[in-house]
Amino acid sequence: MLKTAVMRAVLRLLDPLARLLLDAGIGIGEFHELAKRAYVRAALDMSRKDKPNYSQIGVLTGIPRREVATLLENPDTGPPDVERGTQRAERVLRGWWNDPEFSDASGRPAILPLRGRRGSFTSLVNRHAGDPRVRTLLEELLRVKAIRQLADKRLEVLSPTFATARWDGGGIELVGERVRDLLATLVHNLKHPSRPRYTRFVGNAQVDPRFVPLLIRDLTEQAEVLLDSFDDALNDPERLVRPARSAQDAHRLGICIYVVEEPTLVDPVTETSSVTARRGRQPG
Amino acid sequence: MGYRPTSHTTTRRVRSSAKRKVQAARETDGRASLARDVSRGNHEHRERMLEQIYRVIVEFADDFGIDRRSTRRLFLKAERLAARSPYRLHQAVDFQTMLRISEILGAWYREPAFLDENGKPRSLPLVGAKSFASLVNRFLPRFRIDDIVDILIAERVLQLDARGELIPMRKTVIFTKPGAMMLDRVPVIVQGLLSTIRHNANTENQRNTRCERLTTLDRLPIEAIPAFNEQVKKLAQSLLNQSDNWAMQRQLAPGSRSRKKSARVGVEVFAYVADESHRKRGGSS
Numbered sequence: 001m002l003k004t005a006v007m008r009a010v011l012r013l014l015d016p017l018a019r020l021l022l023d024a025g026i027g028i029g030e031f032h033e034l035a036k037r038a039y040v041r042a043a044l045d046m047s048r049k050d051k052p053n054y055s056q057i058g059v060l061t062g063i064p065r066r067e068v069a070t071l072l073e074n075p076d077t078g079p080p081d082v083e084r085g086t087q088r089a090e091r092v093l094r095g096w097w098n099d100p101e102f103s104d105a106s107g108r109p110a111i112l113p114l115r116g117r118r119g120s121f122t123s124l125v126n127r128h129a130g131d132p133r134v135r136t137l138l139e140e141l142l143r144v145k146a147i148r149q150l151a152d153k154r155l156e157v158l159s160p161t162f163a164t165a166r167w168d169g170g171g172i173e174l175v176g177e178r179v180r181d182l183l184a185t186l187v188h189n190l191k192h193p194s195r196p197r198y199t200r201f202v203g204n205a206q207v208d209p210r211f212v213p214l215l216i217r218d219l220t221e222q223a224e225v226l227l228d229s230f231d232d233a234l235n236d237p238e239r240l241v242r243p244a245r246s247a248q249d250a251h252r253l254g255i256c257i258y259v260v261e262e263p264t265l266v267d268p269v270t271e272t273s274s275v276t277a278r279r280g281r282q283p284g
Numbered sequence: 285m286g287y288r289p290t291s292h293t294t295t296r297r298v299r300s301s302a303k304r305k306v307q308a309a310r311e312t313d314g315r316a317s318l319a320r321d322v323s324r325g326n327h328e329h330r331e332r333m334l335e336q337i338y339r340v341i342v343e344f345a346d347d348f349g350i351d352r353r354s355t356r357r358l359f360l361k362a363e364r365l366a367a368r369s370p371y372r373l374h375q376a377v378d379f380q381t382m383l384r385i386s387e388i389l390g391a392w393y394r395e396p397a398f399l400d401e402n403g404k405p406r407s408l409p410l411v412g413a414k415s416f417a418s419l420v421n422r423f424l425p426r427f428r429i430d431d432i433v434d435i436l437i438a439e440r441v442l443q444l445d446a447r448g449e450l451i452p453m454r455k456t457v458i459f460t461k462p463g464a465m466m467l468d469r470v471p472v473i474v475q476g477l478l479s480t481i482r483h484n485a486n487t488e489n490q491r492n493t494r495c496e497r498l499t500t501l502d503r504l505p506i507e508a509i510p511a512f513n514e515q516v517k518k519l520a521q522s523l524l525n526q527s528d529n530w531a532m533q534r535q536l537a538p539g540s541r542s543r544k545k546s547a548r549v550g551v552e553v554f555a556y557v558a559d560e561s562h563r564k565r566g567g568s569s
Contacts, residue, residue, distance in 0.1 A: 100453045105445060127514065210396040217403025218525060225522040 013183075020175065036063055040071045088129040089140055089162040094224060095128030096157045109157045111150065114138070121155050144171075178256060198255075204281050205264045216259060223257045230255055348462065371475055373548065378468035384423045385432070386457050389441070390528075391419055393455050407449035416450050455521070473552055495551070513555060520553035527551050 021031055039061040044052050046060075052072055058065040096102050096109045102124050104110040112121045125134045138155075141147045146159040189196040207215065233239075234253060241250040325333075338359075345355045374380070392398045392405045397414055400406050410429065411417045417429045424432065433450065436442040441457055442450050459466040484493045504512060531549075536542050 100440075103453075105443060127511070213399055213401055213403035214394065214396060215403075217399075218529070222522050222525065225518055229519070 013179075017179075020172075024172070036061075036067070037071055039063060040068055044072065089137060089146070091128045091228065092125055092137060092141070093146060093157065093160060093162055095124055097160050099124075099128070101127075111154045111156045113154050178258075181254070181256060201260075202281075203260060206266050209263075212261070216261070219259055223259075227255070227257060348467075371471065373472060373475070376468045376472050378464040379472050381424065381427075382457060382459065382465040382469065385436070385441075387423045388419045389452055389455055389457060391422070392452055405452050407445050407447070407451045409449050456524070473554075476550060476552055509557060516553070516555040523553060524551060 040057055040063060043057040043060045047053060047056060054065045054068045054072070057068045061068070101119055102110055102112060110119065112119065112124065114121050117123060121138065122134050125137055129137060142149065144162065146162055147155050147157050149155055185197045185199060189199060241248050342355055398406055398408065408414065408416045410433070416433070420427065420429050420432055433442065437444065439459055439461070440453055443453055445451055480494045480496055484496060487493050536544060536546055
C-alpha cells in the first residue's frame, strides 16, 4: 500500500522532470545512469559510515557491487554555486520593471545610463539590491542576457526575471536545487511529523481565466514584499557565523514561494455536484 | 548588539536593617504610585495630553501660514460647533472626492477589462467605451474629465504616453501638495486616530480593540531615511492590498438592500521622522 503510494507520487513528480529531460535531449538511458548514481548516494548517506560498504549498498539498491564501487570512485562535484547573487539580481530586475523612477513616459522600463544620482543603473542597484557591487550585478545580468548594453553604453532591460532568462547550465542547475529543497522538506515532514518544517499550499482550481493576470500580479507583489523581509532577516550580519581559522557549525536556512498555474475545466453542474463542488479551494 | 548597563552606580552603601526596610518601603510606594500613574493616568496627565495636542496643532497651523489670532478664533469656533454636533467624515467633502479618485484607480488596477496580459493597468484613451472617461463617469459623474486629468497629472498619479493615452503611475492617491483634498484629509486622519484611541481606552475586552501599532527605531543614520521611507511604503502597500482582499469578500454589494448594519472602516499607515532640532518658532503671541 505504502509502496504504491510512493510510486504514484514519484510518477507525478517525474512528469515535469521528463519534460525537462526531453527538452534537454536526455534519453531514458542517461536518466537511468543518473538514477543509479542518486540511489548509491542515498544509500551511502543512510549507512552513515566513514568507509562505504559496497556490498551493503549493492544489496540495498539492487545495483551490482562493482558498479557501486565505480560510481563512488567518480563522485560529482556536489551542489552547484548558482544561488550567488540571484536574489539581488531579481530585486534589481523587479525594481526596473515596477519602480516609476526607472520607467519611461509610457510606463515601460526606461533605458538607463550606468551612472547618475537618479534614474541610473547604479541608483537602481543601490535602491533595490542595497548592494554596493554594481559592477558584479551588471556583469551577471549581462551574462544571462536579462539586460543588454546599447551602442551608446546605456542599458536596456530584456527580461522581468533572472530565473526565466536562463535556459542555460546555471538556470537548469537552479531548477534541480529548488526541486531538491522542496522534496527534502516534504520528505522531512513525512519522517518527522512531530517537528515539521513549514509548508503550506493554497490554491483554487476554479479561477476565472480573466482574473489570472491580476491574481498573479498581486501574488507576485505580495510574495516579493514577504521575501524581501525574510531576506533582510536571514542576512543580518549579527545572525551569521563569521569565517574563522577552523570550520564552524552553521545552517542553510531559506524559504521558497512559487506560483502554480495550469488550465483546468470546471465540470458541468449536475444535481449531485451542484451542492458539493461549489468551491474549488484546494487544501494545504 | 552589545549589552549596556543602565545604572551607573558604582559605590555601595551600607545601611542598618531598619533604615533599609524604611527605604525599601518608600521605594516600593514610589514605584507603585508611578506604575499607577503610568497605567491609569490622573487628571493632570489628561490635561497635559490635551495641552501637548494643542501645541502640536498650533505648530502645524504655523507651518501652514495660519497666524495665532486666526488659530484662536478657529479654536473658539470649533468649540461652538462641537457643542452642536460632533465632527463626522461626510463633512470632509473634498476628502470624499479623493476617495472617489482612489476608487477610479482601484477599478483600473482590479478589473480585467482595464488590465493587460501581465496584470498591469492598460493605457486608456481619454474617451470611448473602455476609457478614462468611463471610469470618471462611474465614480465622479459630476466632475469634468479634463479637470480630473489635469489634477492627476500634476500630482504624478497619471502620465500621458506617446499616443496621448493615460497610464496610472501608482495604485494609491495621496495628495501631498496642500490643496483642498490634502487639507480636508488632515482632520480625517486625526479623527480616525483619536477615535481608535478613545475606543480602545473604553474597551475592556482585548479582542474588541482596534489595531494601533507602533515601532520606533532609534539611531537610524540620516542617509538611510529615503530607503526607510521606500521600505515602509512597500510594506504599507502590501498591508493595504491584503486588507482590501480580505474585505472584498465580506463587503455588502453596492446598493445592497440587506438589513445588516454596516460601517466604513479604514487603515491609515504613515512613517514619521522625529525632528530633534530645537528650532525657534515664530507667530504672534
